[in-house]
Amino acid sequence: MFRIEMALFAKRxxxxxxVRRIPMSEGREPPQPAAADPERWVDDHGDYLxxxxxxxxxxxxxxxxxxxxxxxxxxxxxxxxxxxxxxxxWLTRIxxxxxxxxxxxxxxxxxxxxxxxxxxWVDSLYDRGGHWKTPPGRWGTDPVAVxxxxxxxxxxxxxxxxxxxxxxxxxxxxxxxxxxxxKVCEDLGISANNLWTLLHRARLRLWHCLDRDGLGPLxxxxxx
Amino acid sequence: xTPCKHAAELISLxxxxxxxxxxxxxxxxxxxxxxxxRRFRRQSRLIQRAGSQAGEEDxxxxxxxxxLSPEARxxxxxxxxxxxxxxxx
Numbered sequence: 001m002f003r004i005e006m007a008l009f010a011k012r013x014x015x016x017x018x019v020r021r022i023p024m025s026e027g028r029e030p031p032q033p034a035a036a037d038p039e040r041w042v043d044d045h046g047d048y049l050x051x052x053x054x055x056x057x058x059x060x061x062x063x064x065x066x067x068x069x070x071x072x073x074x075x076x077x078x079x080x081x082x083x084x085x086x087x088x089x090w091l092t093r094i095x096x097x098x099x100x101x102x103x104x105x106x107x108x109x110x111x112x113x114x115x116x117x118x119x120x121w122v123d124s125l126y127d128r129g130g131h132w133k134t135p136p137g138r139w140g141t142d143p144v145a146v147x148x149x150x151x152x153x154x155x156x157x158x159x160x161x162x163x164x165x166x167x168x169x170x171x172x173x174x175x176x177x178x179x180x181x182x183k184v185c186e187d188l189g190i191s192a193n194n195l196w197t198l199l200h201r202a203r204l205r206l207w208h209c210l211d212r213d214g215l216g217p218l219x220x221x222x223x224x
Numbered sequence: 225x226t227p228c229k230h231a232a233e234l235i236s237l238x239x240x241x242x243x244x245x246x247x248x249x250x251x252x253x254x255x256x257x258x259x260x261x262r263r264f265r266r267q268s269r270l271i272q273r274a275g276s277q278a279g280e281e282d283x284x285x286x287x288x289x290x291x292l293s294p295e296a297r298x299x300x301x302x303x304x305x306x307x308x309x310x311x312x313x
Binding site for chain 1: 228276290299
């Protein structure tokens with residue numbers, strides 16, 4: 001009796017995935033990579049790629065250009081896309097490579113000047129003895145709660161966008177994409193120490209923006 | 225005594241690479257007596273967490289409404305048509 005029931009279950013289960021496939025096919029990922037239809041890429045993945053690029057580049061125009069560049073490159077190498085990953089993963093990988101290319105192009109020359117630029121700003125946060133001039137404000141005792149606030153995320157986005165371009169692209173490699181530090185150094189042609197300096201400035205600016213413009217006032221009297 | 229400025233550098237650094245024992249000791253001693261830097265560290269870690277969360281979801285939650293403008297969409301499609309047509313002929 002028990003066995004028969006199990007058999008019935010076993011028969012019933014395979015039905016579920018095929019039911020689930022229906023919304024998928026009208027949504028993002030078609031189950032099989034059909035013949036390349038680049039214009040459909042724009043409809044299916046354009047917004048996603050755009051958001052991805054914009055978070056890392058800051059400007060809408062640059063992000064649009066990079067999406068176009070990515071899809072054109074994808075079209076050229078479409079024969080090599082064997083369908084081992086999803087279409088979106090494949091396109092995202094191309095986009096990531098394009099981002100690294102950009103970083104490289106700006107690389108060595110700019111790295112030196114980046115390092116000189118910002119030290120006055122960093123110094124302005126501290127008094128002569130190296131102590132906080134204005135103490136860090138209270139954000140919250142419970143990080144999980146802070147991360148659930150919509151306000152936090154809009155401040156996070158705004159502050160990330162406010163970073164100088166170079167600092168944002170370096171920081172996003174580490175903070176958002178978790179690219180190994182040695183690889184970032186290699187891409188930029190800079191030493192590890194230079195990378196730590198750039199990252200510290202970027203982190204400090206992001207934190208400062210969140211603290212001053214975003215979360216300080218928002219959390220109000222609450223010990224968030 | 226390590227000033228806050230240096231402590232903040234060590235806190236940032238610790239998010240990217242393990243500190244050596246000297247750095248760990250200096251930071252530990254500083255944090256023992258400085259609740260502002262302890263707060264700064266909590267906030268830095270929170271930003272770190274937010275960053276990896278935003279990266280994992282492959283977009284920033286605050287940006288859900290962000291989409292390609294219709295003009296950009298059309299422009300990109302045109303470029304793709306151009307290239308596809310060019311490579312066939």
